Amino acid sequence: MILQNSLLELNKIEQDAIIELFEVDLSKIVGDKTIFRFHNGMNEMRQAIIWQGNIYEPYPIKAQGFEKSGQGTSNRPTLTVANISGLITGLSQDYDDLLGAVVTRHQVIVKFLDSGNFNEGNPAADPTQEVISNYVIERLTSLNSETASFELALPCESDGALIPARVIIANTCAWQYRSSECGYTGKAIADEFDKPTDDLSKDKCSRCLKGCKLRFGEHGILPFGGFPSAAKLS
Known part of the structure:
Protein backbone atom coordinates (compact mmCIF):
# COMPACT_ATOMS: atom_id res chain seq x y z
CA MET A 1 0.00 0.00 0.00
CA ILE A 2 1.37 3.43 -0.95
CA LEU A 3 -0.13 6.34 0.92
CA GLN A 4 -0.40 9.73 -0.77
CA ASN A 5 2.20 11.58 1.30
CA SER A 6 4.72 8.78 0.87
CA LEU A 7 4.19 8.80 -2.89
CA LEU A 8 4.81 12.55 -3.06
CA GLU A 9 8.03 12.16 -1.07
CA LEU A 10 9.22 9.28 -3.27
CA ASN A 11 8.63 11.35 -6.41
CA LYS A 12 10.79 14.24 -5.29
CA ILE A 13 14.05 14.67 -7.20
CA GLU A 14 15.91 15.08 -3.90
CA GLN A 15 14.18 12.94 -1.36
CA ASP A 16 14.94 12.07 2.25
CA ALA A 17 16.69 8.78 2.89
CA ILE A 18 14.53 5.67 2.67
CA ILE A 19 15.25 2.72 4.95
CA GLU A 20 14.08 -0.86 4.73
CA LEU A 21 12.67 -2.69 7.73
CA PHE A 22 11.97 -6.42 7.64
CA GLU A 23 9.55 -8.63 9.54
CA VAL A 24 9.82 -12.41 9.36
CA ASP A 25 6.59 -13.93 10.66
CA LEU A 26 6.84 -17.61 11.63
CA SER A 27 3.37 -17.78 13.19
CA LYS A 28 1.90 -20.06 10.52
CA ILE A 29 4.68 -22.64 10.82
CA VAL A 30 5.46 -22.38 14.54
CA GLY A 31 1.88 -22.34 15.77
CA ASP A 32 2.03 -19.21 17.90
CA LYS A 33 2.79 -15.55 17.28
CA THR A 34 6.50 -15.50 16.51
CA ILE A 35 7.80 -12.46 14.61
CA PHE A 36 11.42 -11.38 14.14
CA ARG A 37 12.04 -7.73 13.19
CA PHE A 38 15.36 -6.63 11.67
CA HIS A 39 17.04 -3.57 10.19
CA ASN A 40 20.57 -3.37 8.85
CA GLY A 41 21.52 -0.38 10.98
CA MET A 42 20.65 1.77 13.99
CA ASN A 43 18.92 5.06 14.69
CA GLU A 44 20.36 8.47 15.61
CA MET A 45 21.01 7.29 19.16
CA ARG A 46 22.86 4.16 18.02
CA GLN A 47 19.98 1.97 19.12
CA ALA A 48 17.43 -0.29 17.45
CA ILE A 49 15.02 1.37 15.01
CA ILE A 50 11.50 1.96 16.31
CA TRP A 51 8.65 1.96 13.78
CA GLN A 52 4.96 1.96 14.68
CA GLY A 53 6.04 1.18 18.22
CA ASN A 54 7.83 -2.04 17.19
CA ILE A 55 11.55 -2.66 17.71
CA TYR A 56 13.65 -3.58 14.66
CA GLU A 57 16.87 -5.05 16.00
CA PRO A 58 20.20 -4.17 14.33
CA TYR A 59 21.05 -7.30 12.37
CA PRO A 60 23.02 -7.85 9.13
CA ILE A 61 20.33 -8.35 6.49
CA LYS A 62 20.23 -7.62 2.76
CA ALA A 63 17.47 -7.96 0.19
CA GLN A 64 17.70 -7.61 -3.55
CA GLY A 65 15.73 -8.31 -6.70
CA PHE A 66 12.49 -6.48 -5.92
CA GLU A 67 11.92 -5.39 -9.53
CA LYS A 68 8.34 -5.27 -10.74
CA SER A 69 7.16 -6.39 -14.16
CA GLY A 70 3.77 -6.38 -15.79
CA GLN A 71 4.57 -9.38 -17.97
CA GLY A 72 5.00 -13.03 -17.09
CA THR A 73 5.72 -14.34 -13.62
CA SER A 74 7.16 -12.00 -11.04
CA ASN A 75 10.79 -11.99 -9.99
CA ARG A 76 12.10 -13.99 -7.05
CA PRO A 77 13.77 -11.60 -4.57
CA THR A 78 16.60 -12.87 -2.41
CA LEU A 79 16.86 -12.26 1.33
CA THR A 80 20.31 -12.78 2.85
CA VAL A 81 20.83 -12.68 6.62
CA ALA A 82 23.72 -13.30 8.98
CA ASN A 83 23.78 -16.65 10.76
CA ILE A 84 24.98 -15.21 14.07
CA SER A 85 25.46 -17.89 16.74
CA GLY A 86 23.77 -20.38 14.42
CA LEU A 87 20.38 -18.65 14.77
CA ILE A 88 19.23 -19.40 11.23
CA THR A 89 20.68 -22.92 11.32
CA GLY A 90 18.63 -23.72 14.41
CA LEU A 91 15.43 -22.21 13.04
CA SER A 92 15.88 -24.01 9.71
CA GLN A 93 16.40 -27.35 11.40
CA ASP A 94 13.38 -26.93 13.64
CA TYR A 95 10.98 -25.48 11.08
CA ASP A 96 11.58 -27.05 7.65
CA ASP A 97 13.98 -24.38 6.34
CA LEU A 98 11.37 -21.71 7.27
CA LEU A 99 9.37 -22.53 4.13
CA GLY A 100 6.11 -20.59 4.14
CA ALA A 101 7.26 -17.91 6.60
CA VAL A 102 5.87 -14.48 5.71
CA VAL A 103 8.41 -11.72 5.00
CA THR A 104 7.18 -8.12 5.10
CA ARG A 105 9.36 -5.29 3.80
CA HIS A 106 8.57 -1.80 5.12
CA GLN A 107 10.05 1.09 3.15
CA VAL A 108 9.99 4.17 5.34
CA ILE A 109 11.29 7.70 4.80
CA VAL A 110 13.48 8.63 7.76
CA LYS A 111 11.58 11.87 8.47
CA PHE A 112 8.46 9.85 9.37
CA LEU A 113 10.11 7.50 11.91
CA ASP A 114 8.86 7.36 15.52
CA SER A 115 10.02 10.11 17.87
CA GLY A 116 11.97 7.59 19.93
CA ASN A 117 14.57 7.34 17.18
CA PHE A 118 15.80 10.92 17.65
CA ASN A 119 17.56 12.73 20.48
CA GLU A 120 15.16 15.66 20.27
CA GLY A 121 12.04 13.77 19.23
CA ASN A 122 10.35 14.05 15.84
CA PRO A 123 7.30 16.30 15.30
CA ALA A 124 6.99 14.89 11.74
CA ALA A 125 6.61 11.29 12.97
CA ASP A 126 3.78 9.57 11.10
CA PRO A 127 3.29 5.78 11.45
CA THR A 128 0.98 5.65 8.41
CA GLN A 129 3.64 6.69 5.89
CA GLU A 130 5.20 3.54 4.47
CA VAL A 131 5.34 1.24 1.46
CA ILE A 132 4.66 -2.41 2.31
CA SER A 133 5.59 -5.51 0.30
CA ASN A 134 4.63 -9.03 1.40
CA TYR A 135 6.39 -12.22 0.35
CA VAL A 136 6.70 -15.80 1.52
CA ILE A 137 9.87 -17.87 1.80
CA GLU A 138 9.88 -20.24 -1.18
CA ARG A 139 13.15 -22.03 -0.50
CA LEU A 140 16.46 -21.92 1.34
CA THR A 141 19.10 -21.40 -1.34
CA SER A 142 22.26 -21.42 0.79
CA LEU A 143 23.28 -21.86 4.42
CA ASN A 144 26.69 -21.80 6.06
CA SER A 145 28.22 -20.70 9.36
CA GLU A 146 28.16 -17.05 8.32
CA THR A 147 25.06 -16.38 6.21
CA ALA A 148 21.80 -17.82 4.94
CA SER A 149 19.95 -16.88 1.75
CA PHE A 150 16.28 -17.40 0.98
CA GLU A 151 14.31 -17.11 -2.25
CA LEU A 152 11.04 -15.21 -1.84
CA ALA A 153 7.80 -15.36 -3.81
CA LEU A 154 4.57 -13.40 -3.89
CA PRO A 155 1.83 -15.00 -1.76
CA CYS A 156 -0.49 -15.19 -4.77
CA GLU A 157 2.06 -17.30 -6.64
CA SER A 158 2.82 -19.71 -3.83
CA ASP A 159 -0.88 -20.09 -2.94
CA GLY A 160 0.18 -21.18 0.53
CA ALA A 161 1.34 -24.55 -0.77
CA LEU A 162 4.73 -26.17 -0.28
CA ILE A 163 5.85 -28.54 -3.04
CA PRO A 164 6.99 -30.97 -1.85
CA ALA A 165 4.90 -30.55 1.28
CA ARG A 166 7.98 -31.45 3.35
CA VAL A 167 11.65 -31.71 2.57
Whole structure:
Protein backbone atom coordinates (compact mmCIF):
# COMPACT_ATOMS: atom_id res chain seq x y z
CA MET A 1 0.00 0.00 0.00
CA ILE A 2 1.37 3.43 -0.95
CA LEU A 3 -0.13 6.34 0.92
CA GLN A 4 -0.40 9.73 -0.77
CA ASN A 5 2.20 11.58 1.30
CA SER A 6 4.72 8.78 0.87
CA LEU A 7 4.19 8.80 -2.89
CA LEU A 8 4.81 12.55 -3.06
CA GLU A 9 8.03 12.16 -1.07
CA LEU A 10 9.22 9.28 -3.27
CA ASN A 11 8.63 11.35 -6.41
CA LYS A 12 10.79 14.24 -5.29
CA ILE A 13 14.05 14.67 -7.20
CA GLU A 14 15.91 15.08 -3.90
CA GLN A 15 14.18 12.94 -1.36
CA ASP A 16 14.94 12.07 2.25
CA ALA A 17 16.69 8.78 2.89
CA ILE A 18 14.53 5.67 2.67
CA ILE A 19 15.25 2.72 4.95
CA GLU A 20 14.08 -0.86 4.73
CA LEU A 21 12.67 -2.69 7.73
CA PHE A 22 11.97 -6.42 7.64
CA GLU A 23 9.55 -8.63 9.54
CA VAL A 24 9.82 -12.41 9.36
CA ASP A 25 6.59 -13.93 10.66
CA LEU A 26 6.84 -17.61 11.63
CA SER A 27 3.37 -17.78 13.19
CA LYS A 28 1.90 -20.06 10.52
CA ILE A 29 4.68 -22.64 10.82
CA VAL A 30 5.46 -22.38 14.54
CA GLY A 31 1.88 -22.34 15.77
CA ASP A 32 2.03 -19.21 17.90
CA LYS A 33 2.79 -15.55 17.28
CA THR A 34 6.50 -15.50 16.51
CA ILE A 35 7.80 -12.46 14.61
CA PHE A 36 11.42 -11.38 14.14
CA ARG A 37 12.04 -7.73 13.19
CA PHE A 38 15.36 -6.63 11.67
CA HIS A 39 17.04 -3.57 10.19
CA ASN A 40 20.57 -3.37 8.85
CA GLY A 41 21.52 -0.38 10.98
CA MET A 42 20.65 1.77 13.99
CA ASN A 43 18.92 5.06 14.69
CA GLU A 44 20.36 8.47 15.61
CA MET A 45 21.01 7.29 19.16
CA ARG A 46 22.86 4.16 18.02
CA GLN A 47 19.98 1.97 19.12
CA ALA A 48 17.43 -0.29 17.45
CA ILE A 49 15.02 1.37 15.01
CA ILE A 50 11.50 1.96 16.31
CA TRP A 51 8.65 1.96 13.78
CA GLN A 52 4.96 1.96 14.68
CA GLY A 53 6.04 1.18 18.22
CA ASN A 54 7.83 -2.04 17.19
CA ILE A 55 11.55 -2.66 17.71
CA TYR A 56 13.65 -3.58 14.66
CA GLU A 57 16.87 -5.05 16.00
CA PRO A 58 20.20 -4.17 14.33
CA TYR A 59 21.05 -7.30 12.37
CA PRO A 60 23.02 -7.85 9.13
CA ILE A 61 20.33 -8.35 6.49
CA LYS A 62 20.23 -7.62 2.76
CA ALA A 63 17.47 -7.96 0.19
CA GLN A 64 17.70 -7.61 -3.55
CA GLY A 65 15.73 -8.31 -6.70
CA PHE A 66 12.49 -6.48 -5.92
CA GLU A 67 11.92 -5.39 -9.53
CA LYS A 68 8.34 -5.27 -10.74
CA SER A 69 7.16 -6.39 -14.16
CA GLY A 70 3.77 -6.38 -15.79
CA GLN A 71 4.57 -9.38 -17.97
CA GLY A 72 5.00 -13.03 -17.09
CA THR A 73 5.72 -14.34 -13.62
CA SER A 74 7.16 -12.00 -11.04
CA ASN A 75 10.79 -11.99 -9.99
CA ARG A 76 12.10 -13.99 -7.05
CA PRO A 77 13.77 -11.60 -4.57
CA THR A 78 16.60 -12.87 -2.41
CA LEU A 79 16.86 -12.26 1.33
CA THR A 80 20.31 -12.78 2.85
CA VAL A 81 20.83 -12.68 6.62
CA ALA A 82 23.72 -13.30 8.98
CA ASN A 83 23.78 -16.65 10.76
CA ILE A 84 24.98 -15.21 14.07
CA SER A 85 25.46 -17.89 16.74
CA GLY A 86 23.77 -20.38 14.42
CA LEU A 87 20.38 -18.65 14.77
CA ILE A 88 19.23 -19.40 11.23
CA THR A 89 20.68 -22.92 11.32
CA GLY A 90 18.63 -23.72 14.41
CA LEU A 91 15.43 -22.21 13.04
CA SER A 92 15.88 -24.01 9.71
CA GLN A 93 16.40 -27.35 11.40
CA ASP A 94 13.38 -26.93 13.64
CA TYR A 95 10.98 -25.48 11.08
CA ASP A 96 11.58 -27.05 7.65
CA ASP A 97 13.98 -24.38 6.34
CA LEU A 98 11.37 -21.71 7.27
CA LEU A 99 9.37 -22.53 4.13
CA GLY A 100 6.11 -20.59 4.14
CA ALA A 101 7.26 -17.91 6.60
CA VAL A 102 5.87 -14.48 5.71
CA VAL A 103 8.41 -11.72 5.00
CA THR A 104 7.18 -8.12 5.10
CA ARG A 105 9.36 -5.29 3.80
CA HIS A 106 8.57 -1.80 5.12
CA GLN A 107 10.05 1.09 3.15
CA VAL A 108 9.99 4.17 5.34
CA ILE A 109 11.29 7.70 4.80
CA VAL A 110 13.48 8.63 7.76
CA LYS A 111 11.58 11.87 8.47
CA PHE A 112 8.46 9.85 9.37
CA LEU A 113 10.11 7.50 11.91
CA ASP A 114 8.86 7.36 15.52
CA SER A 115 10.02 10.11 17.87
CA GLY A 116 11.97 7.59 19.93
CA ASN A 117 14.57 7.34 17.18
CA PHE A 118 15.80 10.92 17.65
CA ASN A 119 17.56 12.73 20.48
CA GLU A 120 15.16 15.66 20.27
CA GLY A 121 12.04 13.77 19.23
CA ASN A 122 10.35 14.05 15.84
CA PRO A 123 7.30 16.30 15.30
CA ALA A 124 6.99 14.89 11.74
CA ALA A 125 6.61 11.29 12.97
CA ASP A 126 3.78 9.57 11.10
CA PRO A 127 3.29 5.78 11.45
CA THR A 128 0.98 5.65 8.41
CA GLN A 129 3.64 6.69 5.89
CA GLU A 130 5.20 3.54 4.47
CA VAL A 131 5.34 1.24 1.46
CA ILE A 132 4.66 -2.41 2.31
CA SER A 133 5.59 -5.51 0.30
CA ASN A 134 4.63 -9.03 1.40
CA TYR A 135 6.39 -12.22 0.35
CA VAL A 136 6.70 -15.80 1.52
CA ILE A 137 9.87 -17.87 1.80
CA GLU A 138 9.88 -20.24 -1.18
CA ARG A 139 13.15 -22.03 -0.50
CA LEU A 140 16.46 -21.92 1.34
CA THR A 141 19.10 -21.40 -1.34
CA SER A 142 22.26 -21.42 0.79
CA LEU A 143 23.28 -21.86 4.42
CA ASN A 144 26.69 -21.80 6.06
CA SER A 145 28.22 -20.70 9.36
CA GLU A 146 28.16 -17.05 8.32
CA THR A 147 25.06 -16.38 6.21
CA ALA A 148 21.80 -17.82 4.94
CA SER A 149 19.95 -16.88 1.75
CA PHE A 150 16.28 -17.40 0.98
CA GLU A 151 14.31 -17.11 -2.25
CA LEU A 152 11.04 -15.21 -1.84
CA ALA A 153 7.80 -15.36 -3.81
CA LEU A 154 4.57 -13.40 -3.89
CA PRO A 155 1.83 -15.00 -1.76
CA CYS A 156 -0.49 -15.19 -4.77
CA GLU A 157 2.06 -17.30 -6.64
CA SER A 158 2.82 -19.71 -3.83
CA ASP A 159 -0.88 -20.09 -2.94
CA GLY A 160 0.18 -21.18 0.53
CA ALA A 161 1.34 -24.55 -0.77
CA LEU A 162 4.73 -26.17 -0.28
CA ILE A 163 5.85 -28.54 -3.04
CA PRO A 164 6.99 -30.97 -1.85
CA ALA A 165 4.90 -30.55 1.28
CA ARG A 166 7.98 -31.45 3.35
CA VAL A 167 11.65 -31.71 2.57
CA ILE A 168 12.49 -35.40 2.06
CA ILE A 169 15.33 -36.33 4.42
CA ALA A 170 16.11 -40.02 4.85
CA ASN A 171 17.52 -40.38 8.35
CA THR A 172 16.50 -37.24 10.22
CA CYS A 173 13.11 -36.71 11.85
CA ALA A 174 11.54 -33.35 11.02
CA TRP A 175 9.19 -33.26 14.02
CA GLN A 176 9.84 -31.15 17.07
CA TYR A 177 10.41 -33.44 20.06
CA ARG A 178 7.29 -33.89 22.22
CA SER A 179 5.15 -31.96 19.74
CA SER A 180 1.77 -33.23 18.53
CA GLU A 181 3.45 -34.75 15.45
CA CYS A 182 6.04 -36.52 17.59
CA GLY A 183 3.45 -37.73 20.10
CA TYR A 184 5.87 -38.69 22.89
CA THR A 185 4.79 -37.47 26.34
CA GLY A 186 6.49 -39.99 28.63
CA LYS A 187 9.42 -39.90 31.03
CA ALA A 188 12.98 -38.86 30.23
CA ILE A 189 14.70 -41.51 28.12
CA ALA A 190 17.92 -40.31 26.49
CA ASP A 191 19.90 -37.24 25.48
CA GLU A 192 20.53 -36.01 21.93
CA PHE A 193 23.27 -38.65 21.53
CA ASP A 194 20.94 -41.50 22.62
CA LYS A 195 22.71 -41.88 25.94
CA PRO A 196 20.26 -42.90 28.73
CA THR A 197 19.13 -40.19 31.19
CA ASP A 198 16.36 -39.73 33.73
CA ASP A 199 16.84 -35.95 33.81
CA LEU A 200 14.03 -34.18 31.91
CA SER A 201 16.26 -31.16 31.29
CA LYS A 202 18.66 -33.40 29.36
CA ASP A 203 15.98 -35.44 27.62
CA LYS A 204 16.37 -34.68 23.91
CA CYS A 205 15.68 -36.76 20.84
CA SER A 206 18.54 -37.58 18.49
CA ARG A 207 16.06 -37.24 15.58
CA CYS A 208 17.22 -40.64 14.36
CA LEU A 209 15.30 -43.93 14.15
CA LYS A 210 17.19 -45.18 17.19
CA GLY A 211 15.88 -42.29 19.29
CA CYS A 212 12.35 -43.01 18.12
CA LYS A 213 12.66 -46.74 18.95
CA LEU A 214 14.00 -45.96 22.43
CA ARG A 215 10.72 -44.15 23.17
CA PHE A 216 8.16 -46.22 21.26
CA GLY A 217 9.76 -49.66 21.30
CA GLU A 218 11.88 -51.67 18.86
CA HIS A 219 8.79 -53.06 17.15
CA GLY A 220 6.33 -50.30 18.01
CA ILE A 221 4.51 -47.96 15.65
CA LEU A 222 6.97 -45.12 15.09
CA PRO A 223 5.81 -41.56 14.32
CA PHE A 224 9.20 -40.98 12.68
CA GLY A 225 9.20 -37.76 10.65
CA GLY A 226 11.88 -38.79 8.19
CA PHE A 227 11.83 -40.93 5.04
CA PRO A 228 14.14 -43.94 5.66
CA SER A 229 13.24 -45.58 2.35
CA ALA A 230 14.50 -42.54 0.45
CA ALA A 231 18.07 -43.70 1.09
CA LYS A 232 17.49 -47.12 -0.48
CA LEU A 233 18.57 -47.83 -4.04
CA SER A 234 16.62 -50.31 -6.17
